[in-house]
Amino acid sequence: MPMAREVAKRLFAKEFNASNKAYKENDDQYAPTYMLTPTGAKCNRVFVVGTLIEKNDIGEESENWRGRVADPTGSFVVYAGQYQPEAAQQFSDIDVPSFVAVIGKPRVYITPEGDFYTSIRAEMILPVDEATRDLWVADTIDATAERLKALKSGENGDVAMATEHYNTDVEEYKEMLITAAKSLKPMEISVTSLK
Numbered sequence: 001m002p003m004a005r006e007v008a009k010r011l012f013a014k015e016f017n018a019s020n021k022a023y024k025e026n027d028d029q030y031a032p033t034y035m036l037t038p039t040g041a042k043c044n045r046v047f048v049v050g051t052l053i054e055k056n057d058i059g060e061e062s063e064n065w066r067g068r069v070a071d072p073t074g075s076f077v078v079y080a081g082q083y084q085p086e087a088a089q090q091f092s093d094i095d096v097p098s099f100v101a102v103i104g105k106p107r108v109y110i111t112p113e114g115d116f117y118t119s120i121r122a123e124m125i126l127p128v129d130e131a132t133r134d135l136w137v138a139d140t141i142d143a144t145a146e147r148l149k150a151l152k153s154g155e156n157g158d159v160a161m162a163t164e165h166y167n168t169d170v171e172e173y174k175e176m177l178i179t180a181a182k183s184l185k186p187m188e189i190s191v192t193s194l195k
Contacts (some may be wrong), residue, residue: 010048010143011140012076014073015073015144018047023114033078035118040158045106048102049102049133050099050116073180078091078118080121091122099127100128102120104123144173
């Protein structure tokens with residue numbers, strides 16, 4: 001029986017880039033690696049939508065694409081190379097700037113000095129329209145607001161682990177959601193869910 005893929009979590013770039021905890025739930029070499037975010041999202045895969053603002057083929061012997069995808073809160077670094085041939089081909093075909101949707105695996109790299117870098121290893125990157133981008137922003141605001149409510153109540157283990165690791169400033173992430181909401185056309189979203 002094939003393994004089901006994990007649901008891709010919606011995250012804004014600000015939260016994604018603040019995430020520095022990666023872990024496995026057990027010692028099995030095939031166990032999935034998760035990224036835990038400051039609001040308690042446990043991510044094996046992420047789904048982001050934004051504007052592809054930069055792309056470069058950094059490969060020497062084969063195509064290896066690196067790009068930046070901007071949302072209202074910051075930007076994601078996205079890679080696709082020889083092990084993601086479909087995503088690499090999609091990457092090469094997209095013009096800059098373009099609205100894109102990306103599904104991929106989050107990566108956290110921690111240097112020996114303790115600095116950390118986050119990126120997404122794309123499984124898929126496709127052009128989308130502005131309406132799709134706006135819908136993603138609205139959905140991601142809702143998903144993040146739900147995690148912030150859970151963070152306040154300490155409802156589950158992922159939230160407890162996030163609280164302990166990050167000591168998350170809920171107000172900072174509420175401000176992030178307000179910033180994201182301002183990128184939408186008026187009447188598209190009610191900010192009352194953020195209270």
